[in-house]
Amino acid sequence: MxxxxxxxxxxxxxxxxxxxxxxxxxxxxxxxxxxxxxxHLTIDMYNQLKEPRIADVNKLxxxxxxxxxxxxxxxxxxxxxxxxxxKEHGIxxxxxxxxxxxxxxxxxxxxxxxxxxxxxxxCAYGAVGAFGTGVGCTDYLYxxxxxxxxLLVPETLRFNxxxxxxxxxxxRDLILSIIGMxxxxxxxxxxxxxxxxxxxxxxxxxxxxxxxxxxxxGAKTALMEVDEITxxxxxxxxxxxxxCFVSDGDAVFAHTYEIDLATIRPIVAKPxxxxxxxxxxxxxxxxxxxxxxxxxxxxxxxxxxxxxxLIKGKKVHPLVRFLVVxxxxxxxRQALSEGIIDTFMEAGAIVMNxxxxxxxxxxxxxxxxxxxxxxxxxRNFKGRAGHKxxxxxxxxxxxxTASAIxxxxxxxxxx
Amino acid sequence: MGKIFKFHQDVDTDQIIxxxxxxxxxxxxxxxxxxxxxxxxxxxNVREGDYVVASENFGCGSSREQAPAVLKALGVKAVVAKSxxxxxxxxxxxxxxxxxxxxxxxxxxxxxxxxxxxxxxxVVRTGGREFECTKLPEYMQGILDQGGLIASLNK
Numbered sequence: 001m002x003x004x005x006x007x008x009x010x011x012x013x014x015x016x017x018x019x020x021x022x023x024x025x026x027x028x029x030x031x032x033x034x035x036x037x038x039x040h041l042t043i044d045m046y047n048q049l050k051e052p053r054i055a056d057v058n059k060l061x062x063x064x065x066x067x068x069x070x071x072x073x074x075x076x077x078x079x080x081x082x083x084x085x086x087k088e089h090g091i092x093x094x095x096x097x098x099x100x101x102x103x104x105x106x107x108x109x110x111x112x113x114x115x116x117x118x119x120x121x122x123c124a125y126g127a128v129g130a131f132g133t134g135v136g137c138t139d140y141l142y143x144x145x146x147x148x149x150x151l152l153v154p155e156t157l158r159f160n161x162x163x164x165x166x167x168x169x170x171x172r173d174l175i176l177s178i179i180g181m182x183x184x185x186x187x188x189x190x191x192x193x194x195x196x197x198x199x200x201x202x203x204x205x206x207x208x209x210x211x212x213x214x215x216x217x218g219a220k221t222a223l224m225e226v227d228e229i230t231x232x233x234x235x236x237x238x239x240x241x242x243x244c245f246v247s248d249g250d251a252v253f254a255h256t257y258e259i260d261l262a263t264i265r266p267i268v269a270k271p272x273x274x275x276x277x278x279x280x281x282x283x284x285x286x287x288x289x290x291x292x293x294x295x296x297x298x299x300x301x302x303x304x305x306x307x308x309x310l311i312k313g314k315k316v317h318p319l320v321r322f323l324v325v326x327x328x329x330x331x332x333r334q335a336l337s338e339g340i341i342d343t344f345m346e347a348g349a350i351v352m353n354x355x356x357x358x359x360x361x362x363x364x365x366x367x368x369x370x371x372x373x374x375x376x377x378x379r380n381f382k383g384r385a386g387h388k389x390x391x392x393x394x395x396x397x398x399x400x401t402a403s404a405i406x407x408x409x410x411x412x413x414x415x
Numbered sequence: 416m417g418k419i420f421k422f423h424q425d426v427d428t429d430q431i432i433x434x435x436x437x438x439x440x441x442x443x444x445x446x447x448x449x450x451x452x453x454x455x456x457x458x459x460n461v462r463e464g465d466y467v468v469a470s471e472n473f474g475c476g477s478s479r480e481q482a483p484a485v486l487k488a489l490g491v492k493a494v495v496a497k498s499x500x501x502x503x504x505x506x507x508x509x510x511x512x513x514x515x516x517x518x519x520x521x522x523x524x525x526x527x528x529x530x531x532x533x534x535x536x537x538v539v540r541t542g543g544r545e546f547e548c549t550k551l552p553e554y555m556q557g558i559l560d561q562g563g564l565i566a567s568l569n570k
Contacts, residue, residue: 024552037479040440067438078440118478134477135506137480138509184472218472360434361429379476383433388433388451
């Protein structure tokens with residue numbers, strides 16, 4: 001019987017010729033990413049092991065991105081623990097290089113790999129056809145010590161994309177639309193696989209944005225078919241694919257969706273759920289206090305270009321704080337060379353160093369009681385961006401920038 | 416018997432333990448903030464052996480293991496929900512916190528009711544009634560029985 005992409009990657013990692021959804025297998029992991037959200041706890045557990053050991057230190061990548069630069073003495077203690085351990089054990093370590101998933105995409109991930117990341121948005125790696133999945137620190141520690149883990153082979157939801165997104169509509173609108181359609185647990189325990197002619201109209205930045213957010217529908221992983229765009233991206237970053245799998249013609253999907261990209265419209269996800277999506281026009285005029293352009297979902301150079309083009313020659317509304325946070329140092333430097341940072345600063349935006357920022361609500365830029373944020377971040381859960389009684393709307397870089405200019409939710413065509 | 420603390424559907428991990436606390440050095444330092452946004456008194460009221468009962472998709476959102484860990488540290492005996500989000504479910508099993516799927520319990524109990532979970536039999540008893548639960552797959556029950564995933568590394 002045919003296999004899906006997810007089944008093929010797991011079969012290869014398990015050393016089996018065939019696996020099927022519902023099986024549990026022991027797999028060999030290719031890469032293990034962890035950040036400052038949980039690594040301090042991983043280290044504590046590691047130190048309590050009877051025989052602490054690391055199976056293969058070359059598989060480990062540790063990235064300080066959630067609270068960088070450090071914002072309190074408690075965080076400093078957690079960071080120091082992580083930094084010292086990485087140095088002592090020779091673990092590849094980044095601090096200030098950017099949001100973990102962007103750094104992983106720029107420097108490490110390749111097609112066909114099976115990757116555990118101690119962060120839910122690890123499913124972003126599917127943009128290059130890698131099986132990335134979020135785990136907790138106990139799972140991470142077990143894999144760090146043994147090089148292996150157990151995995152339940154997921155069923156797959158297949159998304160056939162056709163056509164192309166209209167001008168002013170972005171990959172962010174596409175994935176928010178899909179999450180709205182299938183719901184916050186619509187892909188729970190499943191893989192979301194994307195293919196079809198329409199995929200070829202999405203560049204790597206678009207693909208990362210789509211895969212990264214699939215966990216908001218509950219997905220275990222997201223996977224995109226490897227094509228020329230993938231191979232060019234890997235080549236430009238000095239990497240070769242491990243495997244280039246596509247699903248077999250007779251692979252079994254739990255459900256297949258046909259998506260015409262031309263039907264997607266600008267979307268806003270309202271508080272407090274990512275699947276609470278409406279046409280952006282329905283939110284026009286909603287009061288905001290802060291706007292955020294950044295995150296592993298939408299802080300790449302392509303997103304900053306969209307914002308800069310809209311705001312060039314205009315000003316941020318005087319009652320709004322507009323935070324612009326490039327997703328990585330590489331993105332930041334590219335934005336500098338293109339004059340984009342200058343454009344944002346000229347307009348009155350607050351440009352910050354690459355980090356997770358207000359997207360995770362415990363770094364610079366958090367919002368206060370009853371305040372409203374419009375964001376290109378990953379989540380709009382209650383209190384996600386700061387005070388428990390505050391509100392987050394999710395939208396594209398264009399809608400967020402337009403809103404920063406207007407001082408209320410606005411779509412780009414209103415600027 | 417333990418007391419029921421009842422929560423709605425799509426309870427995300429940010430509500431179980433908010434971002435600003437998860438970077439605290441230890442679980443003990445963060446546990447008093449569990450469910451702070453939904454029930455500010457939860458951490459001080461919950462007792463060893465009490466239960467969390469919820470509707471669909473409990474624990475959606477982030478992979479923070481601090482979410483099941485603070486509940487376990489506060490003495491929660493098990494979380495019984497209509498369904499769980501994937502990462503929370505896996506994390507809970509890995510640290511030895513039972514997570515039990517029971518489709519009918521949520522709509523038939525109130526916060527503050529007393530209940531008892533009989534995991535091996537796969538039933539919950541409360542108010543003279545009995546509700547059937549989905550038994551854990553053998554592999555996962557094995558992890559729970561040995562006291563969590565890390566226990567196997569120390570054998």
